[in-house]
Amino acid sequence: MATNEISYRYGQKEDSEAISELGARVFRASFASLLPHDDLSAYLRESYAPTSIAADLQDPIVTFVVAVRDGVIVGFLQLRCGASTSCIEGVENKVQLQRLYVSESCQGLGIGKHLLARAEQESRGMDAGSIWLASWKPNAKAERLYEKIGYRKVGQMTFMLGDVKLDDWVMIKSI
């Protein structure tokens, strides 16, 4: 494989450390300036612990796809079946795009868009009719990307990060 070529494959349980490290690092780099330090650290310790990611990797209703460059995982997405929130209760056969992270040094190379296209392919394979996600309101860059590829806002939800209440847009795309 040529240096810098990016390949995509399913995440496996052996990837838990790499995904955990990447997800926590990119989350911190992207959002630390907007969140209280202690709540952020507690959230990352819990949600991005290798054991927590390993449990997700082995959960049959969860799918991970990873982007790999030079043998290193530089991006990943996490899809979850069966999850919902109040404003989309009436939508059947939907899959949640739960996480999407690309390494800081690899952002802007098209990996995010490729992973989002792969999310649609995977979801169609599960006979889903739509993909939904929650996008934190201050994350305008992600929101623009989602809108550009056809997600639309259908409501709002809150997410508790420690003691901090975060306001998210709920966005959905028919596939």
Ligand SMILES: CC(C)(COP(=O)(O)OP(=O)(O)OC[C@H]1O[C@@H](n2cnc3c(N)ncnc32)[C@H](O)[C@@H]1OP(=O)(O)O)[C@@H](O)C(=O)NCCC(=O)NCCS
């Ligand atoms: C959001 C994210 C997944 C996008 O991944 P990416 O690989 O950088 O995205 P792509 O290279 O496919 O680019 C997608 C679009 O974003 C734009 N973009 C990418 N990096 C950018 C940057 N640093 N600044 C401004 N725009 C940028 C691209 O220009 C592209 O738009 P275009 O189609 O008009 O060219 C990535 O930036 C990321 O991990 N961010 C931090 C975590 C996050 O916000 N996750 C999503 C919500 S949980």
